[in-house]
Amino acid sequence: MDVRDRIVVVTGGASGIGAALARRFAEEGAAHVVVADLDEGNAEAVASEIGGSSARVDVSDGGQVAAFVDHVLARHGGIDLYCSNAGVAVGGGPEAPDDGWQRSWDVNVMGHVHAARALLPHWLERGEGYLLGTVSAAGLLNHIYAMPYGATKAAALSAMEWLAMAYGDRGVKVSALCPMGVRTPMLAGDPTGMLDPEAISPEEVADAVVAGLGDESFLILPHPKVATYSERRGADHDRWLHGMRRLRRQIDEALAAAGEGA
Numbered sequence: 404m405d406v407r408d409r410i411v412v413v414t415g416g417a418s419g420i421g422a423a424l425a426r427r428f429a430e431e432g433a434a435h436v437v438v439a440d441l442d443e444g445n446a447e448a449v450a451s452e453i454g455g456s457s458a459r460v461d462v463s464d465g466g467q468v469a470a471f472v473d474h475v476l477a478r479h480g481g482i483d484l485y486c487s488n489a490g491v492a493v494g495g496g497p498e499a500p501d502d503g504w505q506r507s508w509d510v511n512v513m514g515h516v517h518a519a520r521a522l523l524p525h526w527l528e529r530g531e532g533y534l535l536g537t538v539s540a541a542g543l544l545n546h547i548y549a550m551p552y553g554a555t556k557a558a559a560l561s562a563m564e565w566l567a568m569a570y571g572d573r574g575v576k577v578s579a580l581c582p583m584g585v586r587t588p589m590l591a592g593d594p595t596g597m598l599d600p601e602a603i604s605p606e607e608v609a610d611a612v613v614a615g616l617g618d619e620s621f622l623i624l625p626h627p628k629v630a631t632y633s634e635r636r637g638a639d640h641d642r643w644l645h646g647m648r649r650l651r652r653q654i655d656e657a658l659a660a661a662g663e664g665a
């Protein structure tokens with residue numbers, strides 16, 4: 404898909420990757436970009452910068468997403484590309500609080516489900532539509548310090564695959580955006596700093612998205628090495644887990660040494 408002259412929605416568009424996508428789609432000549440976020444003020448700021456519009460939407464609330472999609476359809480006559488990008492990062496393991504697990508599921512998985520539920524009738528009727536889901540490399544490779552994040556991003560990838568399988572023959576296109584570290588407020592909140600050395604800018608992610616939408620490839624991998632790691636995981640799961648344990652040990656040791664030095 405070329406976004407020129409298209410009606411585009413970006414959730415989580417007030418910050419980070421979503422804001423970069425909204426700006427880039429406007430530069431690429433989109434007819435209109437709707438910036439949706441819980442953060443009304445920053446959504447409005449991004450929208451006014453690019454001549455778009457904004458809305459306060461909680462993507463974890465199916466009623467709000469349905470009303471929002473209906474509103475955009477009524478106002479603009481269609482939605483060509485819906486970027487379901489809003490997400491939350493909750494770290495820790497099984498001990499992470501239930502509300503963190505629940506929020507991870509509600510935003511990182513149900514956000515996509517609510518979007519698909521609201522959009523499919525429109526897209527199936529006209530035989531065309533594009534859903535870009537921001538997942539994460541964690542959807543393919545897990546996250547050694549964040550079980551709620553890794554588990555819900557794997558579920559998000561599965562949801563995207565499911566939609567591609569079920570509706571691909573009926574004109575609905577689906578892509579899953581799976582970056583490693585991206586320099587955004589979310590990454591700044593990661594106390595391990597493990598993804599910092601190879602982190603890229605949100606604008607570089609937007610470059611990869613424009614190219615990936617052009618190719619209409621299911622996986623959009625702004626860090627190409629994610630494809631190699633994913634192949635290794637598929638080829639020998641035990642060997643891959645062994646490598647992930649070794650990585651975790653190395654980071655644990657580096658964090659402990661940094662703590663002692665502080």
Ligand SMILES: NC(=O)c1ccc[n+]([C@@H]2O[C@H](COP(=O)([O-])OP(=O)(O)OC[C@H]3O[C@@H](n4cnc5c(N)ncnc54)[C@H](O)[C@@H]3O)[C@@H](O)[C@H]2O)c1
Pocket residue numbers: 414415416417418419420421439440441442460461462463488489490491492510537538539540581582583584585586587588589590598
């Ligand atoms: N930053 C990274 O390293 C990285 C890597 C891989 C994937 N991702 C994914 O990219 C997406 C965007 O993350 P980011 O790094 O730009 O983070 P960010 O924190 O800068 O932006 C996330 C935005 O989502 C909004 N949001 C959160 N919950 C919401 C909800 N319930 N309804 C509506 N909006 C909501 C926030 O208000 C915020 O504006 C997320 O899905 C994240 O998991 C980020």
